[in-house]
Amino acid sequence: MARYHIETYGCTSNRGESREIERRLRDAGHHQVPLEEADVAILNTCTVVEKTERNMLRRAEELAEETADLLVTGCMALAQGEQFRESDVDAQVLHWDEVPAAVTNGECPTTTPDAEPVLDGVIGILPIARGCMSNCSYCITKFATGRIDSPPVEENVEKARALVHAGAREIRVTGQDTGVYGWDEGERKLPELLDRICDIEGEFRVRVGMANPGGVHGIREELADVFARNEELYDFIHLPVQSGSDEVLEAMRRQHRVGEFREIVETFDSRLEHWTLSTDFIVGFPTETDTDHDRSMGLLEEIRPEKINVTRFSKRPGTDAAEMKGLGGTLKKERSKAMTDLKMAVVREAHESMVGTRHRALAVEPGTGDSVKCRDGAYRQVIVRNATEHGVEPGDFLDVEVTGAEAVYCFAEPVDTRGEPDRAVADD
Numbered sequence: 001m002a003r004y005h006i007e008t009y010g011c012t013s014n015r016g017e018s019r020e021i022e023r024r025l026r027d028a029g030h031h032q033v034p035l036e037e038a039d040v041a042i043l044n045t046c047t048v049v050e051k052t053e054r055n056m057l058r059r060a061e062e063l064a065e066e067t068a069d070l071l072v073t074g075c076m077a078l079a080q081g082e083q084f085r086e087s088d089v090d091a092q093v094l095h096w097d098e099v100p101a102a103v104t105n106g107e108c109p110t111t112t113p114d115a116e117p118v119l120d121g122v123i124g125i126l127p128i129a130r131g132c133m134s135n136c137s138y139c140i141t142k143f144a145t146g147r148i149d150s151p152p153v154e155e156n157v158e159k160a161r162a163l164v165h166a167g168a169r170e171i172r173v174t175g176q177d178t179g180v181y182g183w184d185e186g187e188r189k190l191p192e193l194l195d196r197i198c199d200i201e202g203e204f205r206v207r208v209g210m211a212n213p214g215g216v217h218g219i220r221e222e223l224a225d226v227f228a229r230n231e232e233l234y235d236f237i238h239l240p241v242q243s244g245s246d247e248v249l250e251a252m253r254r255q256h257r258v259g260e261f262r263e264i265v266e267t268f269d270s271r272l273e274h275w276t277l278s279t280d281f282i283v284g285f286p287t288e289t290d291t292d293h294d295r296s297m298g299l300l301e302e303i304r305p306e307k308i309n310v311t312r313f314s315k316r317p318g319t320d321a322a323e324m325k326g327l328g329g330t331l332k333k334e335r336s337k338a339m340t341d342l343k344m345a346v347v348r349e350a351h352e353s354m355v356g357t358r359h360r361a362l363a364v365e366p367g368t369g370d371s372v373k374c375r376d377g378a379y380r381q382v383i384v385r386n387a388t389e390h391g392v393e394p395g396d397f398l399d400v401e402v403t404g405a406e407a408v409y410c411f412a413e414p415v416d417t418r419g420e421p422d423r424a425v426a427d428d
Contacts, residue, residue, distance in 0.1 A: 220264045
């Protein structure tokens, strides 16, 4: 589990984003501490005037000197991220929504032992199990969570039903590794659980949380079929590959190899017309060579996931990887920059390709100002502005047309498709 320090500058919107970052980190078992005790610092920036920009650069330089890892987000990071790179600030520049995943250093999310379902607005959080079956050499989470402990399917279904009855429109199925749900009882129960949740009466969507490729590979065909037959499921899956090199995966003690990751992707490609793959890469693992890094870059270029988390390796105390001789900070920074640049090109291309298309979407939470964040059938984020004028609020299902794109999300306008039989609205 990571110890983090966060600083926020600027407007109410920035403060709201920082609160969401903190909530996600807290829910994942990470701890906020003073700067001198932190493994990672988070700087949420403002860019109102030139003086503010100079202050942000100066503070970023100070934080980079005082902590092992620095993550920079907020307005200046998104609008002028190149200034941090040009000033040689040793930091990862990220959209705020990517910060929680970057803090984890590739580790599994961690819930508390007594984790219970939570309704947050119209989003229902459903922890289906605790613990994992992995023994990754870089992960400290396993010391807190232990092996997988899976409640019965019926128990989780009843919790999901209660969330729907309480007003949940989106159910987020979470766990350290959802793919190994049921393994403690010698069964692979995730497909059955998802089928049962989708059978609950009501109009809602289900997002499946992180599942390691090692657990998904053995159920890939059955799981892909579950996605194909249930429109309640977002066609989205988070499979953290972590490296494109089998040698590095072995040193990480990951339970999959690159070929198995590819086979999962190919299986979902064959079952679903369109789906979103989210994956993670750890850059600069102690054993990573130039060739290993090139293989990771090649895999990213080949698979082209629509959501990608890039994390620079950071040692966690007590883990086996912490005892390995690490790579230099400059080399890790160079590799991280190269992969982040490729990542941004890949995700930007994916979102730009959506412009002009129509989708069925669910409004899930308020956005900045008078906007609302929506998710299409493949869990891609689309922002509807002037939500009050359009009469859109969280919990609404609506048809939208994508009108513009940024690197990590799209803008859309509500549309009325009645009387347009020749133009279908995609459920993907």
